Every structure is written in C-alpha cells, then in structure tokens.
Amino acid sequence: MAAEIGTGPSGKLHRRAVVRALLRDRGRLLVIGGLGAPAWDITDAGDAPENLPLWGGMGGAAMMGLGLALAQPSRPVLVVTGDGEMLMGVGALATIAVQRPANLSVVVLDNEHYGETGMQETHTRHGVDLAGMARAAGIPDSRLVTRAEEVQALREALHAGAGPLFAQVKVDEQSLPLVLPPREGAILQARFREAVLGPKAHLQ
Amino acid sequence: MLRPDEGGRMSSEQPGDATAWPDQIYDLLKEHGIRQVALVPDAGHARLIRRCLADNAMRVVPLTTEEEGIAMLFGAWLGGEKGVLLMQSSGVGNCINMLSVAIAHRTPCPMIVTMRGEFGEFNPFQVPMGQATPAVLEAMGTLVRRADRPEDVAPTVDATLRLAFNTYRPTATLIGQRVIGAKTFGK
Numbered sequence: 001m002a003a004e005i006g007t008g009p010s011g012k013l014h015r016r017a018v019v020r021a022l023l024r025d026r027g028r029l030l031v032i033g034g035l036g037a038p039a040w041d042i043t044d045a046g047d048a049p050e051n052l053p054l055w056g057g058m059g060g061a062a063m064m065g066l067g068l069a070l071a072q073p074s075r076p077v078l079v080v081t082g083d084g085e086m087l088m089g090v091g092a093l094a095t096i097a098v099q100r101p102a103n104l105s106v107v108v109l110d111n112e113h114y115g116e117t118g119m120q121e122t123h124t125r126h127g128v129d130l131a132g133m134a135r136a137a138g139i140p141d142s143r144l145v146t147r148a149e150e151v152q153a154l155r156e157a158l159h160a161g162a163g164p165l166f167a168q169v170k171v172d173e174q175s176l177p178l179v180l181p182p183r184e185g186a187i188l189q190a191r192f193r194e195a196v197l198g199p200k201a202h203l204q
Numbered sequence: 205m206l207r208p209d210e211g212g213r214m215s216s217e218q219p220g221d222a223t224a225w226p227d228q229i230y231d232l233l234k235e236h237g238i239r240q241v242a243l244v245p246d247a248g249h250a251r252l253i254r255r256c257l258a259d260n261a262m263r264v265v266p267l268t269t270e271e272e273g274i275a276m277l278f279g280a281w282l283g284g285e286k287g288v289l290l291m292q293s294s295g296v297g298n299c300i301n302m303l304s305v306a307i308a309h310r311t312p313c314p315m316i317v318t319m320r321g322e323f324g325e326f327n328p329f330q331v332p333m334g335q336a337t338p339a340v341l342e343a344m345g346t347l348v349r350r351a352d353r354p355e356d357v358a359p360t361v362d363a364t365l366r367l368a369f370n371t372y373r374p375t376a377t378l379i380g381q382r383v384i385g386a387k388t389f390g391k
Contacts, residue, residue: 032279052282057305060275064305067279067287070240070263089275091268099265185308189282197284204284204369 005148008172013151015109015171019080020045022107022155027076029159030068030196034061034081036116037176038109042080044179049195052188053181059089062106066096069104072196076103076159083110083124083168090133096164097138105158105165106134111173119173134166142166225383226251228358229316230259233288236365239263240280240287242273248318248384249290270295274302274374278311286369289315293337293378294330303344306374313374314365315346324386334381341376352380 005021006014019041023031032052033042038061039053054061065079086108096104112125124130134142145154145167154167182188193201229252233241241256241264243249256262267273273289280287291299296317306313320327321334341348347367351360360377368375 030283054305056308057275057278057302060271060278060302060305063272063275064279064282066265067240067276067281067285068283069279070265071280071283071285089272092272092275094268095265095272099263185305186310189278189309189311192282193284196282201284 005151008174010172010174012170012172013146013148015111015169016041016044016176018109018151018169018171021151022078022080022158024155026050027159030072030075030077030192032061032064032068032077032079032081033181034058034079034085036082036085037111038080038082038085039181040176040179041109043181044176047181049191051181052192055183055185058085059092061085062089062092062096065104065106066092066099066101069101070099073101073103075196076105076161077101078158079104079106081106081108082115083108083112083130084114084122086130087123087128090130093134093137093139093166097134100164102163103161104163105167107154107158107167107169109171110168111171113173115173115175119175124168129168131166131168134168139164139166143168145169222354225354225357225379227255229361230255232358232362232365233262234259236369237286238288238365239285240265240276241290242267242276242287243290244270244273244292244295246290246292246318248292248379249316252290270298271302274299274306274313277313278305278309281311286312288365289313291315291317293317293319293321293334296337296340296376297333300340300344303341303346303374307345310372311374312368312372313346314368315341315374315376316361316364317376317378318384319378319381321381323381325381326386326389326391338378341374344374346374346376348376348378350378350380352382354383357383 033039321330
C-alpha cells in the first residue's frame with residue numbers, strides 16, 4: 001500500500017497522495033481542512049459531509065480541531081493544514097498540548113511556501129522545525145514524515161486514538177489543479193453537524 | 205481601596221447584589237448548557253473562571269490568544285457542543301479576522317468581555333482598544349450589548365447567549381469597567 005503514495009518532481013511526497021492515503025477507508029474520521037491547498041486536497045480525496053474545508057480563518061484550523069475533538073471524544077478528528085496556516089496560529093500547539101485530546105491529530109502538509117499567494121517562502125523553508133515546536137509544546141507524538149512508509153504508520157496512528165498527535169509531512173511544492181469544495185459556509189457547517197449529530201442537529 | 209476583581213461598586217448599591225454577577229453568569233452558563241469555556245484570563249472574570257474550573261461538566265480551555273477561542277467555539281459547534289469565550293476588551297482586537305468564520309458559517313459565538321480603558325483607567329495602553337471594542341465587534345457583524353450596572357449583567361448575558369444560540373451569530377456582552385472596578389496599580 002505504501003508504494004501507492006507517490007512523490008512529486010522534487011522527490012518529496014505528493015500532497016494529494018498523502019491525503020488520499022490518510023483518508024482511505026476513513027471510518028468515523030472527522031476532517032477539518034485548512035484554507036488553501038489542504039482544503040482542495042481533502043476535497044480531491046472525496047468531498048464528504050464529514051469534511052469541513054475552510055475558506056478563511058487562517059491560523060484557526062488546529063483550534064477548530066480541538067473544539068471538535070472535545071465535543072466528540074469518541075471519534076477521531078484530523079486537522080489537515082498547511083505550514084503557513086499552522087505558523088500563523090502556532091500558539092494552538094501549546095493550548096492543545098495542555099488539553100491533551102486523545103482523539104485529535106494535526107497533520108501539516110509542509111511545502112515550505114505560501115502556495116495561494118505566489119509561492120513566497122515560509123519559515124519552514126529556512127529550517128523552522130514545526131514538529132520540534134509541537135514536541136516542545138508538550139505533544140509527545142510529534143513526527144517528521146518524509147517517506148511513504150511513514151505515511152502509512154501515520155494513518156494507523158490517527159485512527160488509534162492515542163493522541164494528541166502532530167505530524168509535519170514534507171511535501172512537493174508543485175501547485176496542483178484546484179479541486180474546490182462548496183464555499184457556502186452555512187451549508188458546510190450544517191451538513192457536517194447533521195452527519196455527526198443526525199437531524200436533531202438542526203433543532204439544537 | 206479598590207481591588208481589581210471586586211472594587212468599583214457604587215455606594216448606593218447593596219453589596220450582595222453588586223458582587224453576585226459572576227455567580228449569576230455561571231448559573232446562566234449552566235442553564236444554557238455551555239460545555240466549553242475558552243478564555244484568556246482577566247481579573248474581572250476571576251471569580252467566574254474559578255466557578256467554571258470547579259465544574260466537571262465544563263471544559264475550561266485557557267488560550268494563548270483570544271482568536272483561538274473563536275476557532276474553538278466553531279469546532280465545538282460542529283461537534284454539537286455549546287461554548288463561550290471570556291476575555292478582556294484588549295483581546296477583542298485579536299479576534300477580528302477569525303470572526304469571519306462565525307459569520308460565514310453562521311456559528312453561535314457568545315463572548316463575555318470585561319472592559320478596560322474606559323471608566324477610571326490607569327493604563328494608557330488599555331484605552332485605544334477599550335474605546336474601539338464595540339465598534340470593532342459591530343464592524344465584524346457581532347451583536348453587542350453593554351452592562352454598566354451590576355444588576356444589568358445577568359439579563360444582558362442571558363440575552364447574549366440567547367441571541368447567539370437562537371439566531372446563529374457572534375454576540376457579545378461588554379461588562380463596563382464601572383462594574384468591575386478600575387485596576388489602580390496602588391495609585
């Protein structure tokens with residue numbers, strides 16, 4: 001299975017192959033996608049009500065994952081976001097570490113660039129170690145992922161509920177065709193809530 | 205002498221009434237089924253924070269910056285839990301862009317804000333954000349109500365919680381500095 005996770009022109013992991021592998025046979029996994037490429041990536045893997053692709057709120061994805069993970073402790077929650085988005089809200093790593101939600105995983109697809117704004121370099125391009133920052137914040141299982149075999153292990157870990165878990169996945173920087181999810185926020189929120197809570201979601 | 209978390213009361217008010225508002229807010233949070241309490245501490249909220257921390261049915265989440273709380277309340281609502289954000293007026297400025305998440309998704313997002321920089325303020329740096337707080341919140345689509353007397357706090361917070369969860373939007377109660385008491389730094 002690991003052989004299916006390909007690489008891009010740079011030889012680094014292909015971001016959409018990584019996300020497809022993480023979301024394959026996803027079971028009860030709830031997914032929040034950070035704005036920009038990660039939102040397109042989770043949509044490329046298959047748009048679903050249990051996905052919340054973000055169109056804004058830069059810096060908030062990991063904290064959205066925390067609120068969701070605390071509200072639904074019996075379901076695995078995955079935040080897939082980018083290095084620029086994570087850097088903007090990096091204090092969330094400390095907040096999450098203190099709360100220790102066992103069902104929350106934060107996976108940063110690190111292409112070392114701001115992909116939506118003209119491929120300007122982010123701090124990770126210059127050596128900033130997000131996985132190291134997460135570990136230092138107090139998330140013991142903080143991984144740097146560069147190989148396909150490690151992606152498979154990450155997939156198993158995020159379903160295991162032994163988190164919190166953080167992973168910095170180095171991915172190829174190539175821009176890919178847009179795969180856009182719905183962008184009406186009220187629909188995205190309502191369909192997600194109905195998928196989690198059933199029809200009573202709309203009567204809360 | 206005024207103390208930050210209990211001073212500043214009007215002499216004409218009953219002491220019991222004037223100090224009851226933090227407990228009244230706690231009772232309202234219970235009544236409305238609030239499960240997640242996100243906060244950056246403020247002296248004005250100290251008693252309420254202690255009550256929430258003592259409650260095993262509430263998850264108190266201290267934040268590194270207030271915008272984390274806006275994001276967290278959205279996540280909580282996605283999972284079917286109600287939350288509230290407690291902060292000082294200076295923290296409102298940190299929330300501005302993140303409020304677009306609550307507006308665009310139509311997410312209930314109640315905030316209870318203790319005011320600084322307005323009534324007897326000592327610290328010049330509290331004034332700009334304190335004065336801008338209602339304008340900034342309203343500019344981002346938040347329904348804002350003020351409580352400037354202790355007896356107004358509970359009904360205003362109740363209305364703020366109802367407006368948030370019944371009409372799906374960010375709402376805020378601003379608790380005036382006159383209610384909380386100005387921090388005097390010994391002067």
